[in-house]
Amino acid sequence: MSYVRAPSPDRMESVIAEMTTSMQHRIALAPAGICPVEMTMVFLRLCHAQSCGKCVPCRIGLGKMADIISDLIDGRGDPSLLSTLEATARTVRDTSDCVLGVHAGSMVLRNLDEFLNDFQSHALESRCVGIFAGPIPCQSACPAGVNVPGYIALIREGKPKEAVALIREANPLPTVCALICDHPCEAHCRRRMLDDAVNIRGLKRYAVESSGDVPLPEPLPPTGKKVAVVGGGPAGLTCAYYLALWGHDVTIFEKYPKLGGMLRYGIPEYRLPKALLDKEIERILSLGIPAKTSFEIGKDASIEGLRREYDAVFLAIGCHEDRKLGIEGEEGPDVVSAVSFLRQVISGPLPVLRGKIVAVVGGGNVAMDAARTAVRLGAREVKLVYRRRREDMPADPKEVTGALEEGVDLIDLASPVRVTRNERGAVTGLIIRPMVAGPIDDSGRPKPVPSGRPDETVECDVIIVAIGQSSESARFKEEGIPTNKDLVVAGEDLSVPGVPGVFAGGDCVSGPSTAVKAIGHGKTAALNIHVYLGGEPVETARHPIPPARPSDMMPSGRVELKERSPLVRVRDFRMVEKGMSAEEALREAHRCLRCDHYGCAPLRSGRWYAWSR
Amino acid sequence: MVKITIDGKEVTASPECTILEAATKAGFRIPTLCHLKGINDVGACRVCVVEIEGVEKLVTSCNITVRDGMSVLTASPRVREARRTVVELLLSEHDCNCPTCPQNGKCDLQSLAEKLGVRTQKYHSSAPQGEPDTSSPSLVKDPRKCILCYRCVSVCDRVQSMGIWTIAGAGGHTQVVPEGGAPLAHTACTYCGQCVVSCPVGALSEKDDRDVAWELLNSRKQGKRIVTQVAPAVRASWGEALGLPRSVATPGRLVAALKHIGFDLVFDTCFAADVTVIEEAAELLRRAGLVEGQRSHGGPNARRMPMFTSCCPAWVRFLGAEYPEFLPCLSSAKSPQQMFGALAKTYWAQSFGVGAGDIRVLSLMPCTAKKYEASLDVMSSSGFRDVDVTLTTREISSLIMEEGVRVENLPEVDFDSPLGLASGAGVIFGSTGGVMEAALRTAYYLATGKNPPVDAFRVVRGTGGRREAEFDVAGKTLTVAVVHGLGNARMLLEDIKAKRVAYDFVEVMACPGGCAGGGGQPYAQGFEYNPEAGARAQTLYGIDDKAPVRFAHENPAVIELYDKFLKTPGGELSEKLLHTDHRLWGIQARSRRVMAAAAT
Structure with missing residues (x-):
């Protein structure tokens, strides 16, 4: 008889622990509604x-x-x-x-x-107002509503062309999303109950890369209606694409010399090669959509003018304006915003960072893009200054890991206080105040509060500020477009209240957000503009989906996309990630549980209505 | 073709067919419950599961397609255990008061329990609570009987494109309810009854008016005259629920059985269908500009084309709810049921010296929406309700059964005169395409003064969802279309709206197959949708083929009606008794449904 037992996890405990983990997954995957x-x-x-x-x-x-x-x-x-x-x-x-x-x-x-x-x-x-709203979790989670199980099934049957055509029914930018989507679908993948989410974005990339050129559907006969789309980013391009397909005469107005918005001027080449973006945009414009670039609304034309000339207007100008830190020493050379830094990398001349120490302030994807771009421009050191903890960063964890692998030095729980400059005015450092994680705030993350430690100096030559962007909506406000703070106000249907025929969407309505959300906005706006112009909800051609096969639901590992080695990839701007091989894609496609067939999705009648029946 | 093995037997099947289809074709019998072929393939009941070699889970045979080399076991011990357990679970949440159920003896669940040998109830029984929804004049939904097979939901959405039946709640609280959770009468339900004929159990049924009919018989003691009319399609289906072969269940024996019960004046709705043909044909020629004339109804829309047939009240309700702007396109002719009632209480009443108030009209219809139509306030041209009680085919079979009539022993009896005389044209009203064909036979005559060959318009027959034809009538080309099923009707209207098509005359019947497949027709068992509609239609066309008179305008009783009473088609008296303004039916236009842009 022992007097004291050494603690050891027994079998019961480990089974309970396993059950708890699965319970967590189940709860996390609770269907919407x-x-x-x-x-x-x-x-x-x-x-x-x-x-x-x-x-x-x-x-x-x-x-x-x-x-x-x-x-x-x-x-x-x-x-x-x-x-x-x-x-x-x-x-x-x-x-x-x-x-x-x-x-x-x-x-x-x-x-x-x-x-x-x-x-x-x-x-x-005695009535339940809950509506079981997410029969196909990935598709319901996708802001563009892409038929995910459908295109994965097509990949599985060796039909990548059909897969791309199916994606385009809901999203005209398949290549863009294949490379940079933040894939909210995967977070909701029911496969997580068994093992891990299907690599949906990876499969989409496989479809796009193995399909060659997939022709667009034929547009409907012309309606004679004219629509102006202001802003050639993902929201504007999407809206223009669908409206053109439905027979409207669409023109895109773009402030910058080229279309693409943040896809072009914000997302670095190593994530989204511009040659691929150009091809995707050209394909959309091939529907007969003229684009007037370097054309600024408010300068070259007014909203009022557009309203007179066009039957409807869609505002999707995005969020390209800087947010300032508001600290001493910020004004002056060598303190730049991440958006203008990234824009300059694209439009030139290339910023000279070789041998310099760069401090990037922020914890979002834009901060990661700026930091990793600075690494590739030859900066001696790149330091990432963030006022919360690493796990509180809004950036995609994969991007954070990627940055750290590439040698970016993370200084978290550090709140910028002051920029120090030498007598010539050059930046010498960033004074930061060490913080500690405090009570949870409205965002669900601990609010950083001063830790009581003395301020420290982060030595640097250049500071890149990536703490968010705002929209340039001020001049719209002068023309009677309602705004709230710096965002354009739009209803659920994305119509701008009080201004008939004007719709707005994308970042300028939602604030800085993801490409796929902008695409979702573009599509919603297109549908509502189409109905506003007297059209009927459109039935897009539906690609037949292969029938489901018997499913066993046996756990199996997820195929991850490989990345080029950090030591090699920092030397150029070529893509970091590699696509799947045919074998990898087939294996991964097998993992899809076909929630469009198994479960309540076939019961689509009666649960909710499709956007076009 | 692929090769598969079913219970050790090698079978070839086409690659797109399901395991269930392949097995059924090869002579195997896999039980099903929720499955409705091509319509409800949701795999909710799990009764049709089979074992597939190499697949650990059991697989629903109704919605998984065959693959080459598949080896299937349809009745292994695992399969048997699973099926029986599933049925026992269903029974534990089903109101099993079977003897009082409208589906007693015809219920799929009941026969499944018998087939699978369920004799014990091992689960605690907890039938859902709640009272039947009796708000509508046509349909009743009893939540206590509902087994959530979702057939009604799928039929209403996929076949009829209405989406009235929706799914509320989730988990153990899932329910099928009318849209928005409102009582059925507050929805845009067309009362077509396709959900009823698709219901495998007794959760959906017609509003039961059998007792009203018995009371009607009693009212003879107070000197009331009971006038019965039999709709075309009823004669082709009334024997099915009684287990009678079509050769025995003839129209003549139906008349005999009705007389046996005590309905001594048995007339024929086909007579009124002949009148409808004449009124509608005359209206078509006026609208098409082939003859001069004015309509009292419709005002500026009097010439709106196309002209839609108006004899199907579910179709009228559909149009009023979904496309109210098209109401003026409806022929103003009442349906044969209502025309019959109006004529019985005026023309027949005068001829036989009976007061209209002393007549009760009972109609036997293959339809649930006819109960609604008869209940409308505007349907009382004689000053009294045109039709007092409407029974479905199912209800009349039930009355015959209750009365204990030995139908097979009865000699055939003719319909009574004069409202029982009908042409073959009136009889084919009960099939999709029949109204069109009958009306064209007479329109041709009215326009040209001579009869067309009687089979000139046969091409509109068939089962295609939309059938189109062009005919030359008096030098003008009439473009016509026939659709059945409201989903097809919706597509047709969308095409008309978008100007993709244009027609002069369109026949619409809400039920697939027309009245032959009506929502008041006998229940079917198994997974085929509407399996008897084709055979019933053939019966009707067979009667027409042999009919001595095949043109509505040659029906001597109809000629006499116009000579002695109505004078001219579309005349003042016709307008008063035989026509209606559909805008006065009070159909609520349905509000546009909000759609979520993201969901597909």
Whole structure:
């Protein structure tokens, strides 16, 4: 008989731990629109199972709260139950001894607050207002609504051309998304319950790279309606593409010398080669869309003028303006914004950074792009200064890793205080204040607060500021376009309130965001402009989708895209990532669970309506 | 073709067919429940699962296609266990008061439980709660019977393009409800009843009016005269639910059975169909400018083309809800059911010296929407309701059964005169294309003064979703189209709106197959959609072929009606009794559905 046992994880513990992880995945993959009332009940049952049973509020209260919600769900509820529930949750939160009960109580209170409508409709009308809205999780998560299982099935059947044509039904920029999409689809991939998400973007890249030139569909007969698209970025290009397909006469107006918006002037060559972007844009313009480049609305023409000449106007000017740090020493040479830095790299002359120390301030994708570009321009050192922690960065984690692999030095929890300059005015350093992760703020991340350590100096010759961009909407405001802060105001249908025939979308409405969201906006706007111009919702040609095969759902590993070695890739601007081989693509395509066939997707009737039936 | 093995037997199949189709073709019997071929392939019930060699999970045979070399077991121990468990689970959440169910004896779930040998109930039984939705004059939805097979949802969406049935909630609380969760009567439901004939259980049924019919019989004691009309398509299907072969279930025995029950005046809706033909043909010629004349209804739209047939109330409701701008295109002619009622309470009442208020009109229809049509306030031209009770084919079969009529022993009896005399043209009204063909036979005569060859317009027959033809009538080319199924009707209207097509005359029937496949027709078992519609239509065309009179305008009873009473087609009395302004039906235009741009 031993007196003390050495702690060792036993089998039961590890199985429970495995179950907990799968539970996390399941919960993370909860279909959109799932009833929050029922989820709260299930959550409480879980909390109750975890209760050690010592204290009254947790031991008894958690079960009673779950019972009350169960009554509500089964239509045995009355409004008084809601106040009982709230009072119980408050007591559980306020009187439980440890976090097991406190946390459960506060979650219930939070849900009652957040989903009051749902709770009330259950209590008063015995009705669930939840709509099971995400039958095909990847497709529902895609802002452009691309039929992901469909094109993966086509890849699996060896039909990459058809796959690209299918993608184009929802997204006219397949190459762009194959290379730089932030793939929200993968986060929702149901495969994660089994092992890991399907490499959707990788498969799209395979389709694009192996399909050769895929002809565009024939446009519908001309409607005689004219539309002006202001801004040739992803939103504008998408909107122009669909409107042109549906027979409208579209013209794109672009301020810069070339089309593409941030795709061209923001995203570095090593992520999105401009030759490929040019090809994609040319293909869209081949529908007969003239583009007037180096043409600035507000200078070369007015909104009012466009409205007179065109039947509808789509504003998609993006967010190309700098945000300042607002610190001492910022004004002057060698402190540049990331957007103008990246733009200059594209349009020239190349900034000279060889041998210099560059500090990049920010933690988003633009900061990573700037830092990794600075590395490639030969900077001696690149330091990334961020006021929160690495895990709080909004940048794609892959981009962060890529930057660090390329030798970028991360200085996190550092808030810029002042730029120091020598007597000639040249930058000598950035004074930063060390921070500590504080209470969680509205963004769900810990707010950085001063740590009490003394300020430090980050030595540098050049500072690149990447703390966000704003839209140049001021001159629109003068023309009566409603704005909020620096963004254009648009309704859910992207129409601009009070200005008939004018629609707006993309970054200038949403604030700086992803390419695929801009594409989604472009498509929504195109459809609503089409209807505004008297058109009927359009049925796009539907490519037949191969039938699903019997599925076993056996766990298997995910095929990752390979990257060129960091030591080699920093020497040029060629693409970092490599595409899949045919074998890799086939293997990965096999992993798709075909949620368009298995599950509730075939029940599309009755659940929700397609954008064009 | 691919080679597969089913239960050890080698079978060839075409590569696009499902395992179920391949197995059925090869003589195997895989049970199904939710599957409705080509319409509902959602794989919800899991009854049709089979084992495939090399695949660990069981596979639904209804929606997985065959692949070369596949080896299938349709009845292995694993499969049997799974099927029986699934049915037991279904039964545990089903209101199993089978004897009082409209589908008793015809129910797919009931027969499945029997076939799979389910004798015990091992799960705690918890049928869903809730009261039947009886808000509409036509259809009843009983949530306690619903097994969530989603056939109604798919049929309403994919066949009828209406999407009235929607899925609410999720998990254990999933329900099929009318759109927006509203009572059915508050929706744009056309009452076509295709959901009812597709329901494998008794969750959907017609509004039960059998007791009203029995009461009608009792009212004879108060001196009421009960006048019965039998719709064309009913004569082709009434025996199915009674298990009678078509050779026994003739129109003559239906008349005999009705008389046996006590409905002593059995007339024929086909008589009124002949009148409809004449009114509609005359209207077509006026609209097409082939003859001069004015209509009292319609005002500036009196000449709007194309002219749509108006005898299908589900189609009228569809148009009013979805395309109200096209209502003036409808022929103003009432449907034969309503024309019959109006004439029975005026013309027949006068001829036989009966007060209109003492007549009760019972109609036997293959249709659920006819109950709605008869209930409309505007349908009372005589001052009394045109039609007092409408029963579906299913209900009339049930009355015959309840009365214990030994149909096979009954001699055939003719319809009563004069409202029971009909031409073959009136009979084919019950099939898609029939109204068109009948109307063209008479329109040709009205325009040219002579009869066309009787089979001149046969090309409009068939089963294609849209059939088009051109005919030369009095030197003018008439372009006509026939559609059936509201999904096809919607596509046709979209094409007309977009000016991709133009027609002079269009026949629309809401149900696939026309009234032969009507929503009031007998239930079918199995996974074929509407399997009997074709055979019923053939029965109708067979009657027409042998009919002594095949032109509506040659029906002596109709000639007498015009001579003695109506005088002229489209005349003042016709307009009053036989025509309607569809804008007065009070159909709510459906609000445009908001669509999510991202979802496809």
